[in-house]
Amino acid sequence: MKTLLLPLLASLSLAATAVAxxxxxxxxxxxxxxxxxxxxxxxxxxxxxxxxxxTGKVNFDPANPAATTGKIVAATKSLVxxxxxxxxxxxxxxxxxxxxxxxxxxxxxxLDGAKTTKNVTTATVIGKFTLKGVTKExxxxxxxxxxxxxFGKRINKPEVKGDLLVVRGEFTINRGDYGIQPGKNEDKVNxxxxxxxxxxxxxxxx
Amino acid sequence: MNLRTTLRAAALVLLLATVGFWAAKGxxxxxxxxxxxxxxxxxxTGIVFTxxxxxxxxxxxxxxxxxxxxxxxxxxxxxxxxLPTQKSNx
Numbered sequence: 001m002k003t004l005l006l007p008l009l010a011s012l013s014l015a016a017t018a019v020a021x022x023x024x025x026x027x028x029x030x031x032x033x034x035x036x037x038x039x040x041x042x043x044x045x046x047x048x049x050x051x052x053x054x055t056g057k058v059n060f061d062p063a064n065p066a067a068t069t070g071k072i073v074a075a076t077k078s079l080v081x082x083x084x085x086x087x088x089x090x091x092x093x094x095x096x097x098x099x100x101x102x103x104x105x106x107x108x109x110x111l112d113g114a115k116t117t118k119n120v121t122t123a124t125v126i127g128k129f130t131l132k133g134v135t136k137e138x139x140x141x142x143x144x145x146x147x148x149x150x151f152g153k154r155i156n157k158p159e160v161k162g163d164l165l166v167v168r169g170e171f172t173i174n175r176g177d178y179g180i181q182p183g184k185n186e187d188k189v190n191x192x193x194x195x196x197x198x199x200x201x202x203x204x205x206x
Numbered sequence: 207m208n209l210r211t212t213l214r215a216a217a218l219v220l221l222l223a224t225v226g227f228w229a230a231k232g233x234x235x236x237x238x239x240x241x242x243x244x245x246x247x248x249x250x251t252g253i254v255f256t257x258x259x260x261x262x263x264x265x266x267x268x269x270x271x272x273x274x275x276x277x278x279x280x281x282x283x284x285x286x287x288x289l290p291t292q293k294s295n296x
Contacts, residue, residue, distance in 0.1 A: 045236035
Protein backbone atom coordinates (compact mmCIF):
# COMPACT_ATOMS: atom_id res chain seq x y z
CA MET A 1 0.00 0.00 0.00
CA LYS A 2 2.80 2.34 1.00
CA THR A 3 4.60 1.63 -2.25
CA LEU A 4 1.52 2.71 -4.21
CA LEU A 5 0.74 5.75 -2.12
CA LEU A 6 4.15 7.41 -2.35
CA PRO A 7 4.31 7.66 -6.16
CA LEU A 8 0.70 8.87 -6.20
CA LEU A 9 1.46 11.63 -3.71
CA ALA A 10 4.58 12.56 -5.64
CA SER A 11 2.69 12.87 -8.92
CA LEU A 12 -0.09 14.88 -7.27
CA SER A 13 2.51 17.22 -5.81
CA LEU A 14 4.14 17.64 -9.25
CA ALA A 15 0.76 18.33 -10.85
CA ALA A 16 -0.04 20.97 -8.25
CA THR A 17 3.32 22.63 -8.87
CA ALA A 18 2.69 22.60 -12.61
CA VAL A 19 -0.71 24.26 -12.17
CA ALA A 20 0.59 26.94 -9.83
CA UNK A 21 3.68 27.79 -11.84
CA UNK A 22 3.59 30.86 -14.09
CA UNK A 23 3.29 30.10 -17.78
CA UNK A 24 5.66 31.76 -20.24
CA UNK A 25 3.80 33.36 -23.16
CA UNK A 26 5.74 34.03 -26.35
CA UNK A 27 4.70 37.28 -28.09
CA UNK A 28 6.22 36.46 -31.48
CA UNK A 29 2.83 35.92 -33.06
CA UNK A 30 2.59 33.22 -35.75
CA UNK A 31 -0.29 35.13 -37.38
CA UNK A 32 1.49 38.50 -37.42
CA UNK A 33 -1.31 40.34 -35.67
CA UNK A 34 0.76 41.85 -32.87
CA UNK A 35 1.55 45.54 -33.14
CA UNK A 36 1.96 48.72 -31.18
CA UNK A 37 -0.04 51.54 -32.72
CA UNK A 38 1.17 55.10 -32.36
CA UNK A 39 -0.32 58.46 -33.19
CA UNK A 40 0.82 62.04 -32.87
CA UNK A 41 -0.86 65.20 -34.02
CA UNK A 42 0.75 67.01 -36.89
CA UNK A 43 0.07 69.68 -39.48
CA UNK A 44 -2.85 68.71 -41.72
CA UNK A 45 -3.50 65.28 -40.15
CA UNK A 46 -2.25 63.04 -37.32
CA UNK A 47 0.70 60.81 -38.07
CA UNK A 48 -0.52 57.32 -37.27
CA UNK A 49 1.38 54.11 -37.74
CA UNK A 50 2.29 50.73 -36.34
CA UNK A 51 5.28 48.80 -35.08
CA UNK A 52 4.64 45.19 -35.95
CA UNK A 53 7.94 43.47 -35.25
CA UNK A 54 6.89 42.30 -31.80
CA THR A 55 8.78 39.71 -29.76
CA GLY A 56 9.22 39.03 -26.05
CA LYS A 57 7.95 36.85 -23.26
CA VAL A 58 5.52 37.41 -20.40
CA ASN A 59 5.25 35.11 -17.41
CA PHE A 60 1.64 34.89 -16.32
CA ASP A 61 0.11 32.74 -13.62
CA PRO A 62 -3.69 32.45 -14.00
CA ALA A 63 -3.88 31.72 -10.28
CA ASN A 64 -1.86 34.82 -9.41
CA PRO A 65 -2.07 37.47 -12.16
CA ALA A 66 -0.53 40.10 -9.88
CA ALA A 67 2.81 38.29 -10.18
CA THR A 68 3.00 38.88 -13.94
CA THR A 69 6.42 39.89 -15.27
CA GLY A 70 8.02 39.99 -18.68
CA LYS A 71 9.28 42.05 -21.56
CA ILE A 72 7.76 43.06 -24.87
CA VAL A 73 10.07 44.23 -27.64
CA ALA A 74 9.26 46.07 -30.87
CA ALA A 75 11.83 46.23 -33.66
CA THR A 76 12.36 49.92 -34.45
CA LYS A 77 12.72 49.24 -38.18
CA SER A 78 9.25 47.68 -38.21
CA LEU A 79 7.65 51.10 -37.67
CA VAL A 80 5.42 51.95 -40.62
CA UNK A 81 3.41 55.05 -41.51
CA UNK A 82 1.35 55.42 -44.71
CA UNK A 83 3.69 57.98 -46.31
CA UNK A 84 7.06 56.50 -47.30
CA UNK A 85 8.91 59.83 -47.08
CA UNK A 86 7.64 60.32 -43.52
CA UNK A 87 8.68 56.74 -42.79
CA UNK A 88 12.25 57.49 -43.87
CA UNK A 89 12.34 60.60 -41.67
CA UNK A 90 10.89 58.70 -38.72
CA UNK A 91 13.57 56.01 -38.86
CA UNK A 92 16.35 58.45 -39.75
CA UNK A 93 19.06 59.95 -37.54
CA UNK A 94 17.04 63.05 -36.59
CA UNK A 95 14.13 61.07 -35.17
CA UNK A 96 14.45 57.46 -33.98
CA UNK A 97 17.86 56.62 -35.47
CA UNK A 98 16.70 53.04 -35.98
CA UNK A 99 20.14 51.74 -36.91
CA UNK A 100 21.65 52.79 -33.58
CA UNK A 101 18.49 52.00 -31.59
CA UNK A 102 17.14 48.76 -33.04
CA UNK A 103 14.67 48.00 -30.24
CA UNK A 104 11.84 49.66 -28.36
CA UNK A 105 11.20 47.73 -25.16
CA UNK A 106 8.68 47.62 -22.37
CA UNK A 107 9.62 45.63 -19.29
CA UNK A 108 6.81 44.71 -16.91
CA UNK A 109 8.26 44.80 -13.42
CA UNK A 110 5.15 44.97 -11.24
CA LEU A 111 1.36 44.92 -11.43
CA ASP A 112 -0.48 47.30 -9.12
CA GLY A 113 -4.12 46.99 -8.10
CA ALA A 114 -4.78 43.81 -10.03
CA LYS A 115 -8.45 42.86 -10.15
CA THR A 116 -9.57 39.67 -11.82
CA THR A 117 -13.06 38.87 -13.03
CA LYS A 118 -13.35 35.46 -14.67
CA ASN A 119 -10.46 35.43 -17.17
CA VAL A 120 -9.89 39.20 -17.36
CA THR A 121 -7.43 41.04 -15.13
CA THR A 122 -7.19 44.81 -15.01
CA ALA A 123 -4.19 46.43 -13.39
CA THR A 124 -1.66 49.19 -13.62
CA VAL A 125 1.66 47.96 -14.91
CA ILE A 126 4.73 49.61 -13.53
CA GLY A 127 7.45 49.07 -16.02
CA LYS A 128 10.51 50.38 -17.80
CA PHE A 129 9.95 51.81 -21.26
CA THR A 130 13.00 52.21 -23.49
CA LEU A 131 12.90 54.33 -26.62
CA LYS A 132 15.88 55.68 -28.56
CA GLY A 133 18.19 54.37 -25.86
CA VAL A 134 16.43 56.27 -23.04
CA THR A 135 14.77 54.24 -20.29
CA LYS A 136 12.05 55.67 -18.07
CA GLU A 137 9.71 54.13 -15.52
CA UNK A 138 6.10 54.48 -16.58
CA UNK A 139 2.69 53.35 -15.38
CA UNK A 140 0.30 51.85 -17.90
CA UNK A 141 -3.28 50.72 -17.24
CA UNK A 142 -3.61 47.31 -18.85
CA UNK A 143 -6.12 44.55 -19.39
CA UNK A 144 -4.88 40.97 -19.45
CA UNK A 145 -7.21 38.40 -20.95
CA UNK A 146 -6.32 34.78 -20.35
CA UNK A 147 -7.76 32.44 -23.00
CA UNK A 148 -7.25 28.89 -21.81
CA UNK A 149 -6.97 26.23 -24.54
CA UNK A 150 -7.48 28.77 -27.34
CA PHE A 151 -4.07 28.40 -29.02
CA GLY A 152 -5.05 25.49 -31.29
CA LYS A 153 -8.26 27.18 -32.41
CA ARG A 154 -6.34 30.32 -33.35
CA ILE A 155 -3.86 28.51 -35.58
CA ASN A 156 -6.61 26.30 -37.06
CA LYS A 157 -5.17 23.18 -35.42
CA PRO A 158 -7.60 22.31 -32.62
CA GLU A 159 -5.53 19.24 -31.75
CA VAL A 160 -2.68 21.50 -30.59
CA LYS A 161 -3.09 22.39 -26.94
CA GLY A 162 -2.07 25.69 -25.45
CA ASP A 163 -3.20 28.98 -23.96
CA LEU A 164 -3.27 32.59 -25.10
CA LEU A 165 -2.71 35.81 -23.18
CA VAL A 166 -3.97 39.07 -24.67
CA VAL A 167 -2.42 42.28 -23.34
CA ARG A 168 -4.11 45.59 -24.06
CA GLY A 169 -3.02 49.02 -22.86
CA GLU A 170 -2.82 52.67 -23.82
CA PHE A 171 -0.39 55.32 -22.70
CA THR A 172 1.10 58.63 -23.72
CA ILE A 173 4.74 59.67 -23.74
CA ASN A 174 6.52 62.91 -24.50
CA ARG A 175 8.96 62.46 -27.37
CA GLY A 176 11.31 65.06 -25.88
CA ASP A 177 11.76 62.89 -22.77
CA TYR A 178 13.29 60.23 -24.99
CA GLY A 179 15.59 62.52 -26.91
CA ILE A 180 13.41 62.68 -30.01
CA GLN A 181 13.76 66.25 -31.26
CA PRO A 182 13.30 67.71 -27.76
CA GLY A 183 11.73 71.17 -28.01
CA LYS A 184 12.00 71.13 -31.80
CA ASN A 185 9.30 71.25 -34.48
CA GLU A 186 6.57 71.28 -31.83
CA ASP A 187 4.46 73.54 -34.04
CA LYS A 188 4.58 70.89 -36.77
CA VAL A 189 4.62 67.64 -34.80
CA ASN A 190 3.02 67.38 -31.36
CA UNK A 191 5.46 66.41 -28.58
CA UNK A 192 2.95 63.90 -27.20
CA UNK A 193 2.84 60.42 -28.73
CA UNK A 194 -0.16 58.19 -28.00
CA UNK A 195 0.71 54.50 -27.90
CA UNK A 196 -1.76 51.67 -27.99
CA UNK A 197 -0.78 48.11 -27.31
CA UNK A 198 -2.87 45.08 -28.31
CA UNK A 199 -0.79 41.94 -28.44
CA UNK A 200 -1.30 38.24 -27.93
CA UNK A 201 1.14 35.76 -26.49
CA UNK A 202 1.04 32.00 -27.03
CA UNK A 203 1.93 29.20 -24.68
CA UNK A 204 1.66 25.90 -26.56
CA UNK A 205 1.62 22.78 -24.43
CA UNK A 206 3.87 19.93 -25.41
CA MET B 207 -4.25 77.71 -82.60
CA ASN B 208 -1.85 80.33 -81.24
CA LEU B 209 0.45 79.91 -78.22
CA ARG B 210 -1.83 81.86 -75.85
CA THR B 211 -4.78 79.59 -76.57
CA THR B 212 -2.58 76.49 -76.35
CA LEU B 213 -1.33 77.50 -72.88
CA ARG B 214 -4.84 78.21 -71.65
CA ALA B 215 -6.12 74.90 -72.96
CA ALA B 216 -3.20 73.06 -71.33
CA ALA B 217 -3.90 74.85 -68.04
CA LEU B 218 -7.54 73.82 -68.14
CA VAL B 219 -6.74 70.20 -69.06
CA LEU B 220 -4.12 69.98 -66.29
CA LEU B 221 -6.52 71.46 -63.72
CA LEU B 222 -9.32 69.09 -64.64
CA ALA B 223 -6.95 66.09 -64.76
CA THR B 224 -5.43 66.89 -61.36
CA VAL B 225 -8.74 67.50 -59.58
CA GLY B 226 -10.29 64.46 -61.30
CA PHE B 227 -7.37 62.17 -60.37
CA TRP B 228 -7.36 63.41 -56.76
CA ALA B 229 -11.16 63.00 -56.45
CA ALA B 230 -11.19 59.59 -58.13
CA LYS B 231 -8.52 58.30 -55.74
CA GLY B 232 -10.55 59.23 -52.68
CA UNK B 233 -10.15 63.01 -52.31
CA UNK B 234 -7.75 62.47 -49.40
CA UNK B 235 -7.30 65.73 -47.53
CA UNK B 236 -4.07 64.67 -45.84
CA UNK B 237 -0.60 63.94 -47.25
CA UNK B 238 -0.15 61.40 -50.03
CA UNK B 239 -0.02 57.76 -48.99
CA UNK B 240 2.00 54.95 -50.51
CA UNK B 241 0.15 52.35 -48.44
CA UNK B 242 -3.28 52.51 -46.92
CA UNK B 243 -4.20 51.36 -43.43
CA UNK B 244 -7.02 48.83 -43.18
CA UNK B 245 -8.48 47.64 -39.86
CA UNK B 246 -8.90 43.91 -39.37
CA UNK B 247 -10.04 41.85 -36.40
CA UNK B 248 -8.49 38.65 -35.11
CA UNK B 249 -11.48 36.39 -34.48
CA UNK B 250 -10.18 34.42 -31.51
CA THR B 251 -8.58 37.25 -29.52
CA GLY B 252 -10.75 40.14 -30.70
CA ILE B 253 -7.64 42.21 -31.37
CA VAL B 254 -8.28 44.94 -33.92
CA PHE B 255 -5.08 45.32 -35.88
CA THR B 256 -3.87 47.40 -38.80
CA UNK B 257 -2.97 45.86 -42.11
CA UNK B 258 -1.57 47.76 -45.10
CA UNK B 259 -2.68 47.74 -48.72
CA UNK B 260 0.03 48.92 -51.09
CA UNK B 261 -1.60 51.53 -53.32
CA UNK B 262 -1.06 55.22 -53.98
CA UNK B 263 -3.53 57.76 -52.65
CA UNK B 264 -2.74 61.33 -53.76
CA UNK B 265 -2.84 63.93 -51.02
CA UNK B 266 -3.23 67.67 -50.95
CA UNK B 267 0.36 68.27 -52.09
CA UNK B 268 -0.41 66.51 -55.39
CA UNK B 269 -3.59 68.55 -55.75
CA UNK B 270 -1.72 71.74 -54.84
CA UNK B 271 1.12 71.07 -57.27
CA UNK B 272 -1.31 70.39 -60.13
CA UNK B 273 -3.39 73.48 -59.40
CA UNK B 274 -0.27 75.64 -59.02
CA UNK B 275 1.20 74.42 -62.33
CA UNK B 276 -2.14 74.97 -64.01
CA UNK B 277 -2.28 78.52 -62.60
CA UNK B 278 1.28 79.14 -63.80
CA UNK B 279 0.36 78.07 -67.32
CA UNK B 280 -2.71 80.28 -67.27
CA UNK B 281 -0.65 83.23 -65.96
CA UNK B 282 2.01 82.64 -68.61
CA UNK B 283 -0.64 82.82 -71.29
CA UNK B 284 -1.41 86.40 -70.27
CA UNK B 285 2.16 87.47 -71.00
CA UNK B 286 2.44 85.68 -74.31
CA UNK B 287 1.78 87.99 -77.22
CA UNK B 288 -0.89 86.74 -79.46
CA LEU B 289 0.67 86.26 -82.87
CA PRO B 290 -1.34 87.81 -85.70
CA THR B 291 -2.77 85.30 -88.07
CA GLN B 292 -0.97 85.40 -91.41
CA LYS B 293 -3.00 86.77 -94.23
CA SER B 294 -2.37 85.46 -97.64
CA ASN B 295 -1.43 88.16 -100.18
CA UNK B 296 -3.85 88.61 -103.04
